Amino acid sequence: MPRVPRVHGSCPGDWIGRGRKLPMRQIHSPLGIDGAAPSDRSAASPTYRSYLEVDRLLELQRPLSTPEHPDELHFIVTHQAMELWFKILIHELGRARADLECGAWASAFGKVKRVNSILSAQTAQMGTLGHLDPKAFLEFRGFLGTASGFQSVQFRVIEVLSGLREPGYLDDLRARHDGSMPAEILDVLSEASLAEVAAGAAKTAGVKDWLEVYSEPDVHGALFLLGEALLDYDRLWMLWRYEHLLLVERIIGHGADGTGGASARYLEQRLSLRFFPFLWDVRYRLTMAAARKGNGAR
Numbered sequence: 001m002p003r004v005p006r007v008h009g010s011c012p013g014d015w016i017g018r019g020r021k022l023p024m025r026q027i028h029s030p031l032g033i034d035g036a037a038p039s040d041r042s043a044a045s046p047t048y049r050s051y052l053e054v055d056r057l058l059e060l061q062r063p064l065s066t067p068e069h070p071d072e073l074h075f076i077v078t079h080q081a082m083e084l085w086f087k088i089l090i091h092e093l094g095r096a097r098a099d100l101e102c103g104a105w106a107s108a109f110g111k112v113k114r115v116n117s118i119l120s121a122q123t124a125q126m127g128t129l130g131h132l133d134p135k136a137f138l139e140f141r142g143f144l145g146t147a148s149g150f151q152s153v154q155f156r157v158i159e160v161l162s163g164l165r166e167p168g169y170l171d172d173l174r175a176r177h178d179g180s181m182p183a184e185i186l187d188v189l190s191e192a193s194l195a196e197v198a199a200g201a202a203k204t205a206g207v208k209d210w211l212e213v214y215s216e217p218d219v220h221g222a223l224f225l226l227g228e229a230l231l232d233y234d235r236l237w238m239l240w241r242y243e244h245l246l247l248v249e250r251i252i253g254h255g256a257d258g259t260g261g262a263s264a265r266y267l268e269q270r271l272s273l274r275f276f277p278f279l280w281d282v283r284y285r286l287t288m289a290a291a292r293k294g295n296g297a298r
């Protein structure tokens with residue numbers, strides 16, 4: 001699994017010049033049917049097929065049902081696509097955290113916006129599985145054994161990287177991995193979470209706190225927009241969890257256990273998780289402050 005990018009001592013813009021210059025010939029080379037050996041990535045001019053390792057990629061969907069159930073392919077591809085999107089999310093969240101540590105608000109904002117649009121696309125692609133009817137799923141479910149999205153290490157890395165670090169949750173993760181936390185998660189735990197860095201961003205910018213940012217959005221424009229993008233990140237995860245819950249209820253029903261041994265009830269308990277409670281709280285504080293001044297709010 002790729003590591004979360006740490007860009008110690010380097011801030012946005014530092015990368016410029018370190019990358020390889022793209023030969024124009026490559027930019028204009030036709031993508032697609034080319035006849036080049038698919039695995040020959042060292043060729044002077046990569047092709048669509050070789051660069052993306054299309055052949056290897058398309059080898060990886062291997063249904064377990066026998067005879068092969070026609071709906072299992074869709075089930076596998078949806079989950080594999082999820083893992084690919086998770087890989088980018090982890091990468092971009094790590095970069096956003098590094099930008100925040102540098103006080104590079106505009107760059108961090110750009111990355112969080114990118115993350116948010118990926119998350120929306122991810123949720124939509126998960127929804128495509130809603131077309132799997134309950135009986136069809138039962139016909140191949142037994143072949144999955146105890147395999148479940150529950151066990152996705154990248155999903156947990158995202159949660160821990162984003163800011164979910166309550167001792168109870170971490171104990172639970174450890175217990176589910178036979179008492180020892182997966183190395184990828186330990187790695188993330190050894191660094192500050194995105195939420196911790198974001199919570200301190202106002203101070204880094206020389207502002208008293210997030211309440212001050214939200215009290216004067218035009219004065220602290222960049223930070224305010226960043227706060228809004230992070231709040232959207234929280235909101236989009238809530239929508240992801242809700243979409244997943246509805247998918248589960250639609251396919252196996254509310255009370256039934258999943259292949260990982262938990263049910264929709266467990267998923268319901270996770271619906272309202274928030275990585276950035278301080279950004280939600282700031283609204284409450286603004287509303288209460290206005291109420292104290294007799295300003296509309298009750």
Ligand code: HEM
Pocket residue numbers: 078079082126129132137148149150151152155244247248251252257258259260261262263264266267270
């Ligand atoms: C037939 C469709 C699906 C069913 C019936 C289903 C069912 C479940 C259930 C019951 C759980 C709780 C743990 C367990 O017992 O397995 C779970 C967890 C999970 N599933 Fe699914 N799922 C489906 C599709 C998906 C898809 C398409 C994705 C990703 C795109 C996904 C990702 C996850 C993740 C990440 C968890 C852990 C959630 C958490 O701990 O908050 N699942 N799933």
